[in-house]
Amino acid sequence: MRVFILLFLLISSNFIISQNCDNTITGKVLDLHDNTILVDARIVVLEINKQLLTNESGEFTISGLCNQTYTIEISHAFCLPKTYKIELISSIEKVFLLEHHLEELNEIILEGKTNNDSETSLENKITKEELEKSSSKSLGDILNSISGISSLNTGNTIVKPVINGLHSSRVVILNDGVRLEDQDWGAEHAPNLDINAIDNITVIKGASALQYSGNAIGGIVITETAKAPVKDSIYGKTIVTAASNGRGGTTTTQLTKTYKSGWYGNIQGTIKRFGDFNAPDYNLSNTGVYERSLSVRGGINRFRSGLEASYSLYKMETGILRASHLGGAQDQIRAINNLEPLFVDDFTYNINSPKQDVEHHILKLKGFKKFEKLGKLDFKYSFQQNNRLEFDVRRGDDRDKPSLDLKLNTHTLLLDLDSKLSETANLKLGLTGQYQTNFADPSTGVRRLIPDYSEYNTGLYAILEKQINNQFIFELGARLDYTYLDALKFYRTSFWEDRGYDSTFQDIVVEEFGNQILVNPKLNFYNPSATAGIAYNFKEDFKLLFNYSLASRAPNPSELFSEGLHHSASRIELGGLEFKSETAHKFSFTLQHDSDRIRFTINPYINLISDFIVIEPIEVQQTIRGNFQVWEYRQTNARLMGVDIDGEIKLNDYFKYNHQFSIIKGKDITRKDALINMPAASTRNAIAYTNKKLNNLNLRLQSEYVFRQNEFPDNNFEVFVPETETLEIVDVSTPPDAYHLLSFNSSIDYKLSKKSILTIGFGVSNIFNTNYRNYLNRLRYYADDLGRDYSINLKIKQ
């Protein structure tokens, strides 16, 4: 009986204790690094042996819990499991943060599943794999593979990206978070960065990503390096590429060491060397390139904060086709009328004048800290130095002196705050400050092409992102930039007076020196920009994006101050001190479909630009060196409209078909004429075979057809040739014919050991050795483009 009583007491006491068992834990599981929702995370409550998975919002609910301490184990496919002890006295809501397992973290970043830079405009990505395959290409060549992106070339080593018909100062390049300041105003100045030092590229065609810049009228190219994992590890890769055309190659290597404590270090270096490239029928004399780059970075990556310091050096020496170096218009006629370049020599690795020798240093410090309520605060400081030397064919003592020697120093400071206002709203705020100086070395013995100047820049932005429901995301942003430019410019007195500047700008004159006059323009520019957009998801796998962006850009030093012979273009270029900012309104629509079998995007757009700065010929000027065409910058109203189409169809488990098509129409509305240098319509079609089971074998055959540009302004001019005693037309306008190129690429993987993989790639471009010239190659007047090229690519990864 006593036993029974005891038993009853025991049971009832137990009953009394457990009677409050209606507690609930409502939890949400997020990635510690970027607060991404973790779907299907496994929750195990050890005490009651209960298991469940988080739902699509990363949430879970466990009810019927008593007032006691529970042990909850949370795990996720890509994460290190974590155990929590929770003492319950009532129902609670809690956010659980998990740390991604790090190799996978990187993969996820590379697949582009992290935060988008703009939710309502189309983003094009280039993955690490694609970058590795094109190790010896330039940034411009790689971006060329995206629909709607072409390139403005000077030969084949100076490649400038053109986004939806716009380039130079209208395309912003963000190199690992910092805007590249490398004298991007010149048509023959390629971006100074090594693609082997970056892990992925995102391109936004338009100015909608206001957090980076408000003046990207053409678009933004964002390069990123992979995050270092938080674990004890050492890994690296080496890629060796060799190519027949140019008889050269590239070697790049990098090594990363990481620690569980969050510390990491990385070193990367590249050497690229090519001799003269060749067209199908002849050698392209003096087109070699020698490029070296080195970068080191180190820092600490914690869950809620991080700090990184890095330094990079990029050095490129590149020859410019000897036959393109000309005197005046009479030389131009001879060069254009000759089917083959007038100067063809034997193959050599030597790079002689004319050539460019550019050095770019970046020193950077960046850090972030996550605050519980405020959000993520990012901080970046960078110092960049760009030293550009251009060598012309010169005479006497000046032979080895550069004709242009510019040193551009830029300090940039960025502060960004990314905060979650609510479950569905996100606000980004930021502040930028920049100080830039340009120094043109007078010891060149050639008048300064770009004057000495200092420029101060500040910017302020806010972007709000709001998810209205599962179908709609709304985005709104505004930015204001202020630029103050203080320059010291020497004008030729004859030009100063010819332009009437002696009366309009008489108060900025500092001093007169013989036939030159020193002036001190101090210019202010206020540049507002804004964006508004909607993303609409429907029928599960369709998405419709609409984005409007307002961008405005202050004129660059070249547009403001040019005044004299631009040797590499054989023309006299004149800028305008009176220029104001150009303003663009871009409307962009995107229809996106992404299912297992078919993926496509259709992206029509229209860009209306007022006060668009264009350079156009106005007259022919007689000088003692012969006649030169005079090109003058002027402001007009322009309209660019076009459509970019991308498609992919999975034919079966192994075969895939890709299609791309782009067309753009550029018009000068004021003059009712076509805009110069608009990329011709083009289409690419490729068939690819991939077999993961067969050593990840990849085969890809691609056809590229570039149409003839039929819409172009007629800038031809006549010049008297004494030898023939006739007036002859200098045809600088007619675009070259359409062309078709075929290329093949393949790769296969071999496992060398448990941890290391060797990838062997083989490719041929321009398979039929087709003669062609591209409208957007500035040397198209003088020589054909590249002939056939065989390349091999070896990659070892550990």
Place this chain on the structure above:
Amino acid sequence: MKNFKLITLALITLLFTNACSNDDDVTPAPVNEEEIITTITVTLTPAGGGTTITLKTQDLDGDGPNLPVTTVSGDLAASTTYNGSIELLNETEDPAEDITVEVEEESDEHQFFYTISTGLNVTTAYSNFDNNSNPLGTAFTITSGAASSGVITFTLRHEPIKPNTGLDNAGGETDLEASFNIAIQ
């Protein structure tokens, strides 16, 4: 995180002090084009004595908007051989630099061409040559025929293909091109 704040603060200070201290601009020095040819003077001296003829083109602002100024001192005598010499100057420098010296020192890389328009009764011949015995042409002879008039053009090519048969296949880059209206009395 303390370090982080300190570094931030330090950098901001650095940036702004740097920005402010640069206000006192030092006036840069003007650049006089070292290679530009502003003036070509062709002196024609009759071999057997007589009036020397001078042809001159001067363009002091180089690529600037002002046109070159051309002068011809007089007409050539008929059936006369003249010894010609060419002088090139850069008059943007003070004193003027004699570019002819440079051209003659680098004779392998330069060549003058003389283009005679139809109807002008003159013939030309090179009087000086480079180290490979190819023509240089800063010295030449010009022989006039019967009375006539026309244009003579002097062209200086830098790094031409040598030897050549004329401007057509000489390539290189035109450093100078000057035309003169000439009459033979």
